[in-house]
Amino acid sequence: MDAIDTRLPHLVVIGGGFAGLWATRALAKAPLRITLLDRSNHHLFQPLLYQVATAGLSAPDIAAPLRHILRRQCNVQVRLGEATGIDPAARRVALADGGALGFDYLLLASGATHAYFGNDQWAAHAPGLKSLDDALHLRRQLLLAFERAEACDDPAERAAWLSFAVVGGGPTGVELAGTLAEIARHTLKDEFRRIDPASARVRLVEAGPRVLASFPEELSRKARRQLERLGVEVSTGVPVTAIDGGGYRLGEDYVHARTVVWAAGVAASPLARALGVPLDRAGRVIVEPDLSVPGHPHVFVAGDLAAVQRADGRPVPGVAPAAKQMGRHVAASLRARLRGVQAGAFGYRDFGNLATIGRMAAVVDLHGFKLSGLLAWWFWLAAHVFFLIGFRNRLVVLLNWAWAYWSYQRAARIILGRDREGPVPPA
Structure with missing residues (x-):
C-alpha cells in the first residue's frame, strides 16, 4: 500500500462505531489523511449485541476488524488506543499511553455508556x-x-x-x-x-x-x-x-x-466534557446545524454524543441510522470545507422503528404503516441482516437464525472465562 501523503490535512476520528466508520468511508477519495482511533480493533453491529449475550450468535457474527473493513482505503490509518483528553485550541488529542495526536480536523464519535441515574x-x-x-x-x-x-x-x-x-x-x-x-x-x-x-x-x-x-x-x-x-x-x-x-x-x-x-438508560461518553463546551442534561454536546462544535468549527461531533434537534423540535434518537447519517453529513461538510464552500445543515431522515420480541414476534412502525407478529418479525430479520457489514456476516447470521428458528437451539451456548463468584458448587 502506498504511504499516506503527510502534507494533506489531518483528520482524527475518535470512535469506530456507526458515525465514525461511515464518515471515514465516505471520505475515501477526499484529499485528507485520516487516523481512526478506537479502544477496540473492531466495528460492532450493536443492534444485534443482545443476540451474543443470549447465545444466539457468536462475537465474529456481528463484528468485523476495522483494519479489514478499511484495508483498501489508502488515506486511512487505524490506531488502537484510547483518547483521554482533547485540546481543541491546540488541536491535540491526548492518549492513554502518554502519546498525543495532532489534527487539523477532529470528529468525536465515541458513543455512549451505561447510565444508572445517580446509582x-x-x-x-x-x-x-x-x-x-x-x-x-x-x-x-x-x-x-x-x-x-x-x-x-x-x-x-x-x-x-x-x-x-x-x-x-x-x-x-x-x-x-x-x-x-x-x-x-x-x-x-x-x-x-x-x-x-x-x-x-x-x-x-x-x-x-x-x-x-x-x-x-x-x-x-x-x-x-x-x-x-x-x-x-x-x-x-x-x-x-x-x-x-x-x-x-x-x-x-x-x-x-x-x-x-x-x-x-445511557449517558454520553465522558470525552464530551473534555471539549469545554455546553452540554445537554444527558452530557451530549450541543452542536451547530452542520454538527460542528460552537467556537471550534474544525471539530465535529456525531452519533450518540451529539445533541441534535429535528425540524419539529424533537431530539434525533440515539439509533444506528441516525449515527450513520451524521457520519455521512460530517464527511460532506469536510469536503465542502476543503473546497471553500459553506456546509449545509444536518437533516435527519427517520425511517421508522423496529423491535423484535421473540420467535415470530416483533413490531414495526414505518410512519403510519404498522406491523406486528410474524410479518413484522420477518421484516426485522431482513433489515438487520441487510445492514450487517460483510457478506460472511450476513450469511452466517442468516444460517444461524434459520437453524434456531426450526430447532430452538442457540449455537453459542458455551460458558467461557472465570466465574467471579468461585466454582459452581457440586450437586
Missing part, C-alpha cells in the same frame, strides 16, 4: 450491554444461573437463581426479556435433571406507563401481549429503587433475583 453502585449487580465484553460477561452470567440452580439444594436459593429481571422497557430490554423467556422454555428443555428451566421467572421492569414508549401506543400494547404470551412478566409504572447482589426493590417490594440486567 452507579448498581453497576456491579446489574450489568448493561454496550460492548462485546459486556455481552460475553452477560452470556456467562445468564447460563451460569441455570447451572447454579441445578446444583442448589435450598428451594428459596434455587428460585432466586431462576429469577431474571431486565430493567428498562425500550427495544433492548424487550428483546432481551423475550429471548430469555424462549431460552428457559424451549432451548434448555430436557437438559437438566434437578430443575425445570421453564419454571424460570423472567420479568421486564419499566418505570414508565408502557414498554416501547417511542412506538405508537397500539404497537406498545401488542408488544406487551406478545411478551406475556412468551411467559414474560411485564411490570410498568413502578421504578426499581435498589439493586444488590441478592435482588432488587420494586417500589416497596424486595424481589429475590440473582440475575438483573440493566437496559434502562
